[in-house]
Amino acid sequence: MALGKDYATQECSIASALEVVGERWTLLVIRDALYGVRRYNDFLVHLGIPRAVLSARLKTLTEEGILEKRRYQESPPRDEYVVTERGIALWPTLRALALWGREQLMDRRLRYFRHADCGTELGPYGECPACGTVVPAADVLITPGPGLDPDPADPVSRALLKPKRLLEPLETEHV
Amino acid sequence: MALGKDYATQECSIASALEVVGERWTLLVIRDALYGVRRYNDFLVHLGIPRAVLSARLKTLTEEGILEKRRYQESPPRDEYVVTERGIALWPTLRALALWGREQLMDRRLRYFRHADCGTELGPYGECPACGTVVPAADVLITPGPGLDPDPADPVSRALLKPKRLLEPLETEHV
């Protein structure tokens, strides 16, 4: 999106944000990263995204400081992509978008976002109605809802059937 | 984005939302609509968007129930695009995105979002820190910040130099 064909005339922080995260697939990559996905192949099978596009997105997200590429084993050399503070700061945006999609477009509940400390479902602005506090991303528990396919094909979706915290790395079946 | 080339494999309300509002320019059109822009030509000059793309976006946003096309004079026939409840429901998402862009990407303050009743700047989750309530879109006051160009070229930007409420129709100089 950048490189000349950007939202140049816009003097606006929304336009700046969209230059970084507004391309196709980008927000879904960040969503997966917040859900705990870290490996190239897990992004690939879970998103169903072309490999070239995934490589490009991971590259620019790394350059923008939203993901961090780090080596987790030496032989064979393997890297994982971990979401940074800057990426975690997008959680309120993604939560708001998920809420809009659920209320305006969907007929069923796919996932619940809860406060990990007390299990209460988050309110419309990301707060815990029981505790009265705003819940940081690391304390959000994702639990499956009734509309979710109980036997999905890909290993990432299967791993997401168990309740887990945001940011916590996802344990995929290593075949 | 729709029509076959969508995020078909994603079982997720974020993906559903992005199928509707995830295309290039779409969220900026909605931002302008929330700021009070209603006329084709105002969108056109303020966004600097190709006419064909603007027509396409207005069409799909109308079909999706986010904007409503309505005639405001008969002769010559003229229509305006007014944001609906479904579009207003995107305000928390846009506010969160603006906040992220401002804090993570920008060095200066362009606009403040305030509670119209008391003038206090909104907190990170869209609440008024003074009143302790969540502020609905219609009660948000947009005021220019210090980083904003004081003499912009297009009439929409000039009209936005005055404080005004969200949703309130924008008065452009009718040349």
Place this chain on the structure above:
DNA sequence: ACCGTCGGTTCGTTCATTGAACCCGCTACC
């Protein structure tokens, strides 16, 4: 020696975006 896996790159085809040109209904002006 060979097969499989992970994390990519390359490549031809299809689709979307761009900017410029054109069009239509109408009004105001001369």
Place this chain on the structure above:
DNA sequence: GGTAGCGGGTTCAATGAACGAACCGACGGT
């Protein structure tokens, strides 16, 4: 009554991005 202008579009050729399939290289297992 001709014509200039405006709002709100559509059409078109050229460019750029996304797609999917194929290929590749480093390694590990058998």
